[in-house]
Amino acid sequence: xxxxxxxxSAAIRFGPALKAAFLCLLIAGSAIGYVWQKNEIYRxxxxxxxxxxxxxxxxxxxxxxxxxxxxxxxxxxxDQRVRxxxxxxxxxxxxxxxxxxxxxxxxxxxxxxTRQLAARSADVLLTQ
Amino acid sequence: xTKRLQLRRVLALxxxxxxxxxxxxxxxxxxxxxxxxxxxKLAQDNTQREFWQAPRRGDILDAHGNLLATSxxxxxxxxxxxxxxxxxxxxxxxxxxxxxxxxxxxxxxxxPRVSKNEKGETVTNNLHYVRLQKxxxxxxxxxxxxxxxxxxxxxxxxxxxxxxxxxxxxLRQSAIFADPDQMRVYPNGSLAAQVVGFSGVEDLxxxxxxxxxxxxxxxxELALNSALGGVAGWRVTETDRQQHELVALxxxxxxxxxxxxVVLTIDAAVQHILETxxxxxxxxxxxxxxxxxxxxxxxxEILAMATLPNYDPNKPNTISPAxxxxxxxxxxxxxxxxxxxxxxxxxxxxVVRLNDQFDCEQGxxxxxxxxLHDHEPFGMLTTEGIITKSSNIGxxxxxxxxxxxxxxxxxxxxxxxxRTGVLxxxxxxxxxxxxxxxxxxxxxxxxxxxxxxxxxxxxxxxxAALANDGWLMRPMLVxxxxxxxxxxVQKYEPQRVRQxxxxxxxxxxxxxxKTVVSADGTAAGAAMKDYTVAGKTGxxxxxxxxxYVHGKYIASFIGFFPADNPQLCISxxxxxxxxxYYGGQVCGPVFRDVAERCASYLNIPPDQTLPxxxxxxxxx
Numbered sequence: 001x002x003x004x005x006x007x008x009s010a011a012i013r014f015g016p017a018l019k020a021a022f023l024c025l026l027i028a029g030s031a032i033g034y035v036w037q038k039n040e041i042y043r044x045x046x047x048x049x050x051x052x053x054x055x056x057x058x059x060x061x062x063x064x065x066x067x068x069x070x071x072x073x074x075x076x077x078x079d080q081r082v083r084x085x086x087x088x089x090x091x092x093x094x095x096x097x098x099x100x101x102x103x104x105x106x107x108x109x110x111x112x113x114t115r116q117l118a119a120r121s122a123d124v125l126l127t128q
Numbered sequence: 129x130t131k132r133l134q135l136r137r138v139l140a141l142x143x144x145x146x147x148x149x150x151x152x153x154x155x156x157x158x159x160x161x162x163x164x165x166x167x168x169k170l171a172q173d174n175t176q177r178e179f180w181q182a183p184r185r186g187d188i189l190d191a192h193g194n195l196l197a198t199s200x201x202x203x204x205x206x207x208x209x210x211x212x213x214x215x216x217x218x219x220x221x222x223x224x225x226x227x228x229x230x231x232x233x234x235x236x237x238x239x240p241r242v243s244k245n246e247k248g249e250t251v252t253n254n255l256h257y258v259r260l261q262k263x264x265x266x267x268x269x270x271x272x273x274x275x276x277x278x279x280x281x282x283x284x285x286x287x288x289x290x291x292x293x294x295x296x297x298x299l300r301q302s303a304i305f306a307d308p309d310q311m312r313v314y315p316n317g318s319l320a321a322q323v324v325g326f327s328g329v330e331d332l333x334x335x336x337x338x339x340x341x342x343x344x345x346x347x348x349e350l351a352l353n354s355a356l357g358g359v360a361g362w363r364v365t366e367t368d369r370q371q372h373e374l375v376a377l378x379x380x381x382x383x384x385x386x387x388x389x390v391v392l393t394i395d396a397a398v399q400h401i402l403e404t405x406x407x408x409x410x411x412x413x414x415x416x417x418x419x420x421x422x423x424x425x426x427x428x429e430i431l432a433m434a435t436l437p438n439y440d441p442n443k444p445n446t447i448s449p450a451x452x453x454x455x456x457x458x459x460x461x462x463x464x465x466x467x468x469x470x471x472x473x474x475x476x477x478x479v480v481r482l483n484d485q486f487d488c489e490q491g492x493x494x495x496x497x498x499x500l501h502d503h504e505p506f507g508m509l510t511t512e513g514i515i516t517k518s519s520n521i522g523x524x525x526x527x528x529x530x531x532x533x534x535x536x537x538x539x540x541x542x543x544x545x546x547r548t549g550v551l552x553x554x555x556x557x558x559x560x561x562x563x564x565x566x567x568x569x570x571x572x573x574x575x576x577x578x579x580x581x582x583x584x585x586x587x588x589x590x591x592a593a594l595a596n597d598g599w600l601m602r603p604m605l606v607x608x609x610x611x612x613x614x615x616x617v618q619k620y621e622p623q624r625v626r627q628x629x630x631x632x633x634x635x636x637x638x639x640x641x642k643t644v645v646s647a648d649g650t651a652a653g654a655a656m657k658d659y660t661v662a663g664k665t666g667x668x669x670x671x672x673x674x675x676y677v678h679g680k681y682i683a684s685f686i687g688f689f690p691a692d693n694p695q696l697c698i699s700x701x702x703x704x705x706x707x708x709y710y711g712g713q714v715c716g717p718v719f720r721d722v723a724e725r726c727a728s729y730l731n732i733p734p735d736q737t738l739p740x741x742x743x744x745x746x747x748x
Contacts, residue, residue, distance in 0.1 A: 045375035047550035060266060061202045075400035091728040094658040099733055111491040 160521045176379065177367050183358030184310065184612075185342050186387030188324050188349070190396040191431075193697070195315050196324045197349065197441075203306035204340070205272060207499035208256045209240040211303040213295060215281060219303065225255030225260040226268055234260065259338065260304075262329075276304050278415055299734055310449035312342055314348075319601050321401045322453035323392070323433050323552070323605065326441035327350035347453070348390055348606070352552045355609055358387035388617055389611040393429040398574045401725045402432040406700075409718045410436050413704045418456050419584050420718070422726060424699040425620035425688055426645040430550075431726075454703075456548075459581035460682045463668030463711070464650075465591070466577035466635065467523045473538030474530045477632035480514050482640060486522045493521040496568035503667075515640040517667060519651045519716045520576040527575030528718060535571060536563045541628045542590040543600055544582055550603040558582045577668055584684075586681050588699040591686040594637050597646060597692035598629035623725060629700070638662050644712075647707065651685055651712030654719045658734030659727060662694075663687020663719070665711035668703070680704050685715035689723055690735035698722055 072075055082089050159167060188197035212219055216238040217231075224231040237258050263274075285293055305403035312327045325347015329340045329662060343357065344350035361384035366377040402420045409420050414734055422432040435454045439446040452458075474480040491505035502520050514522030527535055539545070545560030561570075566579075573579045585603060593600040598668075602623040609618040629637070641662035645655040650665045663686055670680040683705050688697040698714040700722070708714045726732075 041376045049375045051371070063198075066195065067198060067200060067313065067315060070198070073194055074316045074319075075194075075397050076319060079400065079404075091725065093728060094734045097731070101233075122267050127709055 136303060141355050141442065146469065154510070173194045176364055176374075178370075179363045179365065179373075180339055181361035181363060181384045182308070182339075182341065183314065183360055183384035184309065184386040185358065186356040186612075187389045188356070189389055189391045190320075190394050190399070191392060192395065194392075196320060196392070196394070196396070197312060197314050197327075197594065199310040199342070200313050201266070202262075202309050202311045203266065203269045204309045205304065205306050207238055207258045207260055207261045208303050208305065209238055209258055210256055210329045211295075211298050212238050213299065213382075215279075218279060218281060219276075221273060222279055223260070223304065225265070226272050226275060232587075243596040257338075261310065262340070264306070269306050272304060272306075276300050287660075303371075309340060310342065312441075316396060317442060318438050318440045319396060319403065320394050320432070320434070321347075321438045321441050322451070322455075323347055323394060324441065324453050325351075326439075326444065326447060328444075328741075338542065346554075347552060348392065350420050351551050352390050352606070352609075354622070356387040356390060359385040361385070365522035366558075386612050388611060389614075390609055391607045393431065393604050393607050394433070395431045397729055398726055399432040399434065401729065402722055403434045403436070403438075403716055405435050405722045406434055408721075409700075409702070409714070413702060413707050413714050415702040415705040417450075417454055417703045418718075419699075419701045420722065421455060421585065421588050422722065423588060423592055423603070423697045423700045425595035425601070425694045428589075428592065428604045429607075429622070430603055430605050431696070433605075434748060436686065453552065453554065455584045456476045456550060456552055457583075459556055459558045459578065459583055460703075461668045461671060462579055462582045462587050463577040463666035463682065464518045464520070464523075465587055465664045465666035465684055465686055465711075466580065466582070467515060467518065467575060468594060468641070468664055469539050469542050469544075469590060470523055470527045470530060470575035471511060471631045471640065472598075472633055472637040474526045474536060474540075474600075475511070475561050475636050476535060476629040477530065479530050479534075480511050482525055482636045483510050484520075485510055486514060486525050488514075488519045488521045488525075491521070493524065494526065495528075495572045498569045500572060512640040512643060515664070516643040516646070516649045518644075523575040524572035528692050532563050532566055532571040534562070535574060537579065538628065539574070541600070542593060543586055543628060544580060546588070548583075548585050548589055548603050550585060551605050554593075555585075556583060558586055577666060582697055583699050587666075588686055588697060591688065591699070592697040593628050594634055594641070595662070595688040595697050596629050597631055598634040600625040600628050638691055641687075645687070645716075649712070650710070651687075651716040651719075653712060654685055654687055654723075656689060656720055656723055656727070658736070659689040659723070659732070660691040660735050661689045661720075662691040663724070665716065667709060667711045681709040683709050685711050685719045687719055689725075689727070690732070692735065695730070695732045696723065696726055697725075 145416060150379045171397070175652075185199045186200070187195055190196055219238055220231045220235040224234045227234065237260060241258070276328070279300055281296060285296060288296070314321075326345050327349045328345045330343050332339045332341055341357075344353040349356065361382040362380065362381040363373075363378065363382070366374045366379075368374060389669055401726065402422055406418050406420050409415075416436060417437065419435045421430060421434075423430050424661075430497050433453075433455055437451050439445070439448070439451040472482075475482065485508050488502060488506035488509050490507060491502040493500045501522055505519070506517055506519050506522070509519055509522050511522075511526065513519070514526065530538075539560055545558055547555050561579075566574075570579050589600060589603060602625055604620060604622055606620050608615050608620060612679050631699055642660060642664050643649050644665065645651050645661045651663060654663055655661055655741060666682070666684040666686075668682045668684075669676040669678075670682060671677070672680070682701065683698065684701040686697070686699040688694040698719055700718045702714055705714045727734075
């Protein structure tokens, strides 16, 4: 049987109030969370777009540099530049190349590594 | 009474509301169930866009990573004529110089075009998409965007109604747009052009919108088109009014798989050496064409392969049938270079020895109703002397002694009459008739290089087999396939085909071939200063319409060095040279030039210091 109103306490009933407040907070939190999430999705999609554009720009720039490097390394280009600048460069002739014997498996102490060196003329002496 | 009236009103209202809800319900079911498929597609078409993501075509690199072919990003500039209204003249005036077109050429393209489809129905596919210019650089595209944003139409736009201002805004922002594209570039121009090949653009239709795709047309570009091409990706997404993608609404995003890089065995520097030497010879002897190949005999790796005249793949108008890769597409009678087949076969079978004597009949030898000739009269010659002097009669006699079956077997084992398997399109197998189709004189003619037709590459492979202890190799042009990060995806290894002659016969043959570049040989001009050379000359009369043509020759020299430890095998062939026509005379010096420069570049140790022989001797 329901109690008499007059016999009920005049104090606020915190249980239902808390429940109601919690429910309100939940709904409000969900709404704010939803909006925040949408904002984040938008912000991140913008970041992705910017990132993709930057990546593409860098990839394109890289391609251009690669092409430039290929031009600079091209034998045709090098040959042409050598002639244009009149550098008088030419490959070393076999007689201009001093070939030292390959080092043995256990090299003697204080020996230096063997190298191939090109000298300008055959009578240049190599010193180690 | 009042209550009954109220009740009626409530009932009527309820009925109206129910009827309204029933109507709405029916509409809902109609839209969501009965017409679902139709409307879903319509909704999707209104919002979603599918973009084709082209893969980047792989590069072609030489053995040291030098770029021989690459793809660079460019733009294809397009227009939406429906957004241009009647302002075509203004737009054409602003863009024509940037697109490198005349205004008269550009102006008509900016009008909406209506076309008819295959059913004869009028379609307006071109209303929103007209391609104005391909291969536009990023810098030019930025200038186009700037020019469009600054377009002036000669009216006070503030006084225009809202729709008028919106139209001009749309025109500036969206009427001209660009599709990403790529362009094939060959940084070294004509270097190794016939090996690298060239590519073209194929226009495909994707959802009624043209899409261009690069595809190989010749050379490695064609042979490895699928590996170079990669696999396209796609993106299903939504766009705003300016056709900018709304990344948040991206639905599918499948990235393209870029094409693989092809690493060749070609060395750009060796190729350059070969091409410059051939160009000098071309100038000196003005042949119809000249070809050269440089190969490592031990592995079959081709370091250089060139044919002049050649073309620049960056300039498609320089490509013609005359610039084909004659090394693999053309067959000719080899002439005396074919003597290596019969002599090495006879040595291998023990039919002859190096110092066996043959009577060369003083230059005239009647056999099977035909008279065979030498380029000069010889008496008794050893087997070695036959190679040294390049005696046709001596070779014919060795061929007769070897027998036609064995001769055929050796020619076949050396790879004649079949494709070498080089990774290039258009290779032919040459002609080596089966023995049953031979005439009586064939056994004497074939040893001197008549009655067979070979490619330059086949002849080089045969010589390279002798330089490789008798082992015939498969020619190698591709070293590996790698991804964009340089990871090797597929590695190609040298392949042995078969051992054609044994070690001892091979060594004897090399001894004989060494004498060819001696003062008594036919190619003294091919001798190198610091290396022992072994090789063979060839001078074949050209055949036109089934008859030998007087005064037209194919001259050749194929050799390798250092003879006892071969590092390089080089073939030089000239078609109809002037100022001399003997192989040793015209091709020998070219061989020496190429060989000496390559030896220097590749740092090949000299095997001995030989006295430089003057250009004397018998230049056959």
